[in-house]
Amino acid sequence: MSDPFALDEDPTPAPFTPARGAVAAPVSMGPPPAWITSLNAEQREAVETTEGPVLVLSGAGTGKTRVLTARLANILAKGLAKPWQVLSVTFTNRAAREMRERVSALVGPVAEALWLGTFHAIGVRILRRHAEAVGLKSNFTILDSDDQLRLLKQVMEADSIDSKKWPAQGLMGVIQRWKDRGLTPDKVTAGEKSEFAAGRALALYSAYQDRLKQLNAADFGDLLLHGLTIFQSQPEVLAQYQDQFRYILVDEYQDTNVAQYLWLRLLSQKQKNLCCVGDDDQSIYSWRGAEVGNILRFEKDFPNAKVIRLESNYRSTPTILAAASHLIAHNEDRLGKTLRTGRDGIEDGEQIEVRGVWDGAEEARWVVEEIEGLQRRGQKLNNVAILVRAGFQMLEFEERLIQTGVPYRVIGGPRFYERLEIRDALAYLRLINQPDDDLAFERIVNKPKRGIGESTVQKLHVLARAQNVPLMEATLRMIETDELRPQVRSTLRDLMASFARWRTMRETLPLTELTALVLEDAGYLEMWKNDKSPEAPGRLDNLREFATGLSEWDSLAGFLDHVSLVMENEANAADEAVSLMTLHGAKGLEFDAVFLPGWEEEIFPNRRALDENGQAALEEERRLAYVGITRARQRVFISFAANRRVFAQWQSSLPSRFIDELPKENVRLQSDAGQFGNRGFSEGWQSMTAKWGNAAPGGFSSQRRPPVVDTKWEVVPRESQGGIDIGDRVFHQKFGYGIVTAVDDCKLEINFEKAGVKRVMDSFVTLAH
């Protein structure tokens, strides 16, 4: 471990060889390459200002990725640094992958040797080399949030804290926030004490960290936090990295948290060649500890920093830009930036479609119909996306897309590695890789059923704690005693022997075969073969797929890292398909046409977010809306439903306030009159929108003239919905009969006979007699 920078980990040939003709020799003469000359003045400045701190404020669609890749290519092509002397951090694996591909296209395979990856991936790479400095072994396990939660529950139980009153999830949040801010237990000050468990959160945090060390494991936050600790406690290690990284680039800087900021600042302190690219209007991760303030702090910490603004948008039509700008202007807390179109003589483009529908199914039907319409006019489905606020909204669209046979892919959906059978298989592999992994041990001791019940595991726990050893070691000791029933004892002995055998085979057998053998030997495959449930065959398929996929890996440790860090499924982008994903997942992407369903109060802006964080959360939700709109090059379709099923219950909903915040002249509002039978939905919806629009400050209804409904707009007489009072018996299409218990302007609270208490717009009910 003498030289952490030994080249053996850098798969680069020692001499720097430029790509096949792509780039001239280092310190090139002659005209600059096309990927520089094709940039506009600001972009070019951002690329060519290589020395000193640079902050690039780049609005949506202003060519941010282009600048980043050109900057990397420029540094390499000019020979300012070797690829392994350049550190480039992103937030998502997808962004990292894309950047590597694009830099490779410019400068060739040398790009492979760049330190390019997510904060977490880079963090792991560094931590594996210096694990001992924080009490871990180099082969430590990375825990996912599931393991993390189980571990926290154990820690709480050991401290006999009532998990009913204090859910472990809450503690996880508290600890995560501390870690996001770079606080190890010893740095949490008295003033930071959390409410959790009557102020015992800090003690629990401490205990949790101790347990992690025992398990030789780290959670996500640790990947960076430990790095910080190492840098702060071992100046010589820090100095090595400071010398190594001559240039540092950061993507999506607005989403860095304090820990990441400190990490960056330490690493760049010496050379000060730090380039951060971000957009405060696209900051959508404050719930994960992101601090937009890091953008402001940048200029303070690096007083001579050059600030470059990219405001020319090359992506969207002027209509879309205008709508997005108008919406985001409702935020008070922003640096202020004007996006203008970067292309001359471009047409305004189609108006934004806003559509109100009856319920979620209707919405899905409309969206897919529109998609088919676009497709008929030659639109490639790869360039169409449906962006939802939250994962649960995807289901309805999936169903409809399947029904109609429109191909789609879910991005960031239910993850392969999170399936139960895959997690079981992974637990076996983890235990082979790292015998201290008690969480994995507990998961599989009795899977398949071996007659090892809770009481046996308890005995093992007691011994493990008494002797301060991992469960696997405790088991080995226990089977030497006669404390266990003979049958249990021999089962465990067999299991331990199996693991010993597998561990020796690990060296010689390819991973695919090793996995197949382990699962077969353990009886795990047998278990699913005998399972009569309908999903069992699918699980076996998944396990087969899992084993096959392992053939790409030659090291078990490397694969396990991949699983922990790159939880996403590799989408087969080759096929033409509509993308379905969350708004968060869509950041950094662009499409010709974008569908934004579910623009309803409670859903978007999300109520829980508002409950927790009030005004700040509202602004973040609005930024999310801004991100959604600005993903589109040509068309934006926004929709909202009057009724939605949440859990198993129907709820009525109001259009999102964000709809009101769109500029009237760029919007085409549609409501299909007559489509809802004669019960007058469209009438009700019009009156609802009109009234609600009037009530909302800055609303558009008073000014705008939508083609479809405008004429009836102001005409709907107030009395037509009025006349309903407390105590009236009313009828609602979905909820049935009920009694009105409260009236708040046009909103009613009704106690339905079947559906319980609901809040409903008055226009959706009729008086019953």
Next chain:
DNA sequence: CGTATATATCTTTTT
């Protein structure tokens, strides 16, 4: 020790 039934909680967003 294993299985069956009841129940509570879940749906904000991700590495």
Next chain:
DNA sequence: GATATATACG
């Protein structure tokens, strides 16, 4: 409506 945990019973 689905899944994970709690409880009772065999």
